[in-house]
Amino acid sequence: MKNKKLTPILIHVVILAFSIIMLLPFLWMILTAFKTVSETTSVNPFVILPKSWKTGSFSTVWNNMNFFSLYKNTLLLIFWRVVCACSTATFAGYAFARLNFRGKNIMFSLILFQMMIPSQIFIIPQYLMISKMHMTNTMFALVFPGLVTAFGTFLMRQAYMGLPKELEEAARLDGCNILQTFLYIMAPLARASLVALGIFTAVFAYKDLMWPLIVTTSSSKMPLSAALATMQGQYSSNYPQLMAASLIACLPMIALYLVFQKQFIEGIATSGGKL
Amino acid sequence: MNIEKKKAKKITSWQQKQLFWGWIFIFPTMLGLIVLNIIPIFTTIYQSFFKTGDFGKGNIFIGVENYKQMFQDAQVWQSLFNTLKYAVIEVPFSIVIALILAVLLNRKIKGRGVYRAIFFLPMVAAPAAIAMIWRWIYNSQFGLLNHIFGTHIKWISDPKIAWISIAVIGVWSILGYNMVLFLAGLQDIPRDYYEAAEIDGASGIATLLHITVPLLSPTIFFVLVTRVIGAFQVFDLIYMVMDTNNPALGKTQSLVFLFYQYAFTEGNKGYGSAIVMLLLAVIMLITVVQMVLQKKWVHYN
Numbered sequence: 001m002k003n004k005k006l007t008p009i010l011i012h013v014v015i016l017a018f019s020i021i022m023l024l025p026f027l028w029m030i031l032t033a034f035k036t037v038s039e040t041t042s043v044n045p046f047v048i049l050p051k052s053w054k055t056g057s058f059s060t061v062w063n064n065m066n067f068f069s070l071y072k073n074t075l076l077l078i079f080w081r082v083v084c085a086c087s088t089a090t091f092a093g094y095a096f097a098r099l100n101f102r103g104k105n106i107m108f109s110l111i112l113f114q115m116m117i118p119s120q121i122f123i124i125p126q127y128l129m130i131s132k133m134h135m136t137n138t139m140f141a142l143v144f145p146g147l148v149t150a151f152g153t154f155l156m157r158q159a160y161m162g163l164p165k166e167l168e169e170a171a172r173l174d175g176c177n178i179l180q181t182f183l184y185i186m187a188p189l190a191r192a193s194l195v196a197l198g199i200f201t202a203v204f205a206y207k208d209l210m211w212p213l214i215v216t217t218s219s220s221k222m223p224l225s226a227a228l229a230t231m232q233g234q235y236s237s238n239y240p241q242l243m244a245a246s247l248i249a250c251l252p253m254i255a256l257y258l259v260f261q262k263q264f265i266e267g268i269a270t271s272g273g274k275l
Numbered sequence: 276m277n278i279e280k281k282k283a284k285k286i287t288s289w290q291q292k293q294l295f296w297g298w299i300f301i302f303p304t305m306l307g308l309i310v311l312n313i314i315p316i317f318t319t320i321y322q323s324f325f326k327t328g329d330f331g332k333g334n335i336f337i338g339v340e341n342y343k344q345m346f347q348d349a350q351v352w353q354s355l356f357n358t359l360k361y362a363v364i365e366v367p368f369s370i371v372i373a374l375i376l377a378v379l380l381n382r383k384i385k386g387r388g389v390y391r392a393i394f395f396l397p398m399v400a401a402p403a404a405i406a407m408i409w410r411w412i413y414n415s416q417f418g419l420l421n422h423i424f425g426t427h428i429k430w431i432s433d434p435k436i437a438w439i440s441i442a443v444i445g446v447w448s449i450l451g452y453n454m455v456l457f458l459a460g461l462q463d464i465p466r467d468y469y470e471a472a473e474i475d476g477a478s479g480i481a482t483l484l485h486i487t488v489p490l491l492s493p494t495i496f497f498v499l500v501t502r503v504i505g506a507f508q509v510f511d512l513i514y515m516v517m518d519t520n521n522p523a524l525g526k527t528q529s530l531v532f533l534f535y536q537y538a539f540t541e542g543n544k545g546y547g548s549a550i551v552m553l554l555l556a557v558i559m560l561i562t563v564v565q566m567v568l569q570k571k572w573v574h575y576n
Contacts, residue, residue, distance in 0.1 A: 007479070011379050019393045022447070023406045026396070028419055032411065046422045086373060100290075101297035107305055114312045118508055118558055120531055120551050122321060125315035148307030167383035178296040189278050207402055207512045214539055226405035229515060241413050247405035257399040261392050268398055269455035 023226060033243040034056055040239045057244035066220065067248055074206060074223040076139055081146040081205040082198045088148045090194055093156025094182050098168065108157075114150035117256075127214050141215040142223065146205065152197045155271050159193035160186060199267030207255055224249045304449035306356055308398060323548035336544070341549035350525070351533065351550060355358035355557065358529040364442035365449070370498060373445070373453035378487060380454070381461040391458070402448070406515030409444045413516075431516055437523035439523050440511055448512075449505070453498050460494030461487070492573045507558050510535060 032040060035058075061067075095101075096108050122145065130141045163186060171181040187194075188198040212226035217226060228249055235241045257264045323341055325334040345351050368468040376394065380387055384535045397405060412419045413430035421427060430440040468490065472482045488495070528536075530550065538547025 006382075011384070014389055015376065015379055015384075018372075019390055022393050022396060022451070024419075025412060025447070026400075028412060029404075029408045041417050043417060043422075044554070074288055088303045088307065091300040094302075095297045095300035099293045099297040101294040104297060104301075110305070110308060110313060114308060116559075116562075117312070117316065118504065118554060120508065120534060120552075121319050121522070121555055122312050122315040124538055124548055124551070125318035126311060127539075128318070129310075139533055145311060146439065148304045150308060150312070152438075153304055178292055182300075203399055208403055209514070210535060213514075225401050225403050228407070232403075232407060232515065239414075239417075242407050246407050250400045252405050253399050253401070254396070257365065257396070258293075258392070261388075264399060265391065265395055269395075269452055269459070271347060 021223075035240050035249050037238055039239055045257065057238075057240040058248065061231075061235075061241050061245040062135055065227060065245060067086035069220050070222065070224050070227050070249075071252070073139070073142070073221065074225075077142045077223050078202045078205045080139065080143040082142065082201045083102045085145050085149040085201040086194055089152035089197060090155045090187060091182075092153045092245045093158075094160050094186060094190075096153065096157040098186070099178070107208065109182055111150045111153050111159075115154060119145075121213065123140050123211070126211075130215055136215050137221040139221075142212060142221075145211055146201070149197075150203070152201065155188065155197055156193060159190040163189050175197045177261075193271075195263065196267040196271045199264055200271045202255070203264070203268055283334075303475060313426075319548045321550060322544055323552050325545045327542065327544040327546075337545070341546050341550075344546070345549050345553065351530075351553070353525060354528050354530045354535065355553070357527055358507055358509065360438050361445065361509055361527075361529060362503060364439060365445040365506045365509075366470050366499065366502045368442075369446045369449045369453050370495065372487075373450050374457055374491075374495070375459055376391045377454045377457035378483060379456060385467050391451075391455065394454050396451065397526050399449045400512040404516055405444065405448060406512055409447075410516050411438055419542070432523050434523040434526040437517070437521075438527045441516060441527055443508065444512055444516070445506070449502070453502070456498055457468070457491065460491050464490045489574050493575055496565075496569050496573045502563060503561055504558055504563070507531075507554065530557075 031049065034055070035047065036054055036056075039047040039050055049152045096104065096111070126145055127140070130136055130144060135141045135144075165188070167185055168181055171185045176184065198235045202269040205224075207225065211227060212223050213229060216226055219230065228245060231245055232242065235245075322334075323334060324338055326337045326340070380390060384390075410431065413434065415421060415427060415429045418430070420430060428436070431437045439483060464487070468486050469482065472486055477485070508531050509529045513527060513529050513532040514535070517527055531554065534547050534550045534554065537543045537550060
């Protein structure tokens with residue numbers, strides 16, 4: 001019986017301890033960003049809180065790194081990837097789920113096949129295509145691998161398969177053709193899955209590092225991820241500036257996450273879990 | 276007679292409509308998929324039989340030379356071994372800790388949503404930023420970690436421990452994602468099972484091992500398969516945390532990192548292609564083994 005009272009406290013302690021481990025790196029980033037370089041390189045005494053909260057590192061990296069264009073590039077990259085993925089996947093997903101036509105199964109097996117292959121296999125040929133088109137350092141190059149999505153098609157197919165068949169039959173009896181049935185009846189019903197796919201696509205476009213590193217060499221064309229990677233080499237030991245830049249780069253996405261927490265978690269994890 | 280003909284006509288026209296719209300609907304996706312993914316698979320295989328010429332010289336067909344060279348290349352085997360070591364830490368720890376946290380959070384607990392949001396936070400942060408933060412925490416002279424423990428450990432430049440330090444970042448990054456998947460799976464387990472266990476007087480650990488884990492095994496299996504595939508593709512962390520002059524680089528660089536180095540830093544696309552084919556083979560092999568082994572421990576109702 002003693003256990004009954006002790007266990008909830010113990011559970012809270014364990015969860016709290018892990019929460020601290022999860023938050024500590026973020027906290028340390030924030031604290032460091034407001035320190036001076038000499039505060040970060042002082043061992044005795046070890047400085048935990050900055051003596052005065054200095055914003056100098058923020059203004060320096062903001063000016064040096066041209067964050068306006070980094071935000072703009074990242075936003076455009078996310079926008080185009082989401083538009084392309086959602087618009088192509090919702091049509092294809094519906095066709096695979098609800099229409100019967102010759103060649104469907106073999107085409108769908110290509111979708112499944114793509115999902116099993118590690119994406120690095122595609123990267124060299126994708127880069128060669130971009131390079132042959134003389135399109136490196138363009139927004140098109142950044143969006144290129146995400147023009148269509150096998151995973152998203154699969155996700156949308158699952159969503160449409162879960163909808164009742166009667167609705168389509170009723171719409172057809174009312175004289176809707178296939179396109180109308182899809183646009184007016186079925187697509188709106190699969191909206192939740194489409195939103196999930198959009199969030200999933202957005203977050204992974206934001207996090208992608210290797211492809212932007214490959215196709216963008218000019219810092220004015222880079223998204224945040226590649227720019228952060230490049231700046232690390234230039235500011236190698238100025239940790240207040242490195243942390244300030246990291247904070248500026250992470251803040252918009254984290255702010256969005258805090259507002260739309262439920263949608264984010266469902267979008268990323270639940271879509272991942274539906275495979 | 277006439278009605279049947281009409282009916283037959285109607286059916287064929289309905290089939291034709293489906294054929295027409297079906298192909299229109301899938302056309303953009305299929306075109307993109309074939310150009311961006313299906314053809315590139317063959318291009319990569321093709322490319323792996325060529326030596327990419329230095330200084331703008333064209334491709335030279337060398338047959339299986341890249342593969343021969345790769346199988347004798349100690350660096351490739353070391354990278355494969357490093358990747359394996361990374362996975363051996365990242366996958367089990369991120370799964371076990373996530374499972375425990377999910378079980379603990381799967382009850383009416385104060386601040387449940389807040390905890391879930393905290394654990395999931397690394398999923399929405401840029402990996403480049405996460406890597407920089409951890410690099411700073413690991414800093415051997417001024418880092419937070421050495422200060423807390425009062426040590427002078429070279430967390431990321433000592434070849435003996437750098438791979439563990441990297442894998443710890445991996446565990447920290449993916450923990451919340453696994454936990455959310457487990458939480459979703461736990462919701463599907465009917466309450467009666469736990470009530471029955473309670474009546475029988477089963478302890479918490481016994482309930483976890485004999486009820487939760489078997490009933491959650493399809494989710495655990497899914498997370499395991501996808502995490503292993505993900506761990507074998509580790510790149511961002513190595514690229515960001517390990518400098519090219521880091522003495523521990525050789526003992527930590529992953530297969531995908533090596534692929535990136537050959538294909539894009541050194542411009543040897545042929546050898547890079549061969550390495551990526553090795554990656555494909557390894558991932559396929561491990562996935563098939565897991566599919567076979569699942570029969571032994573995964574319970575589908």
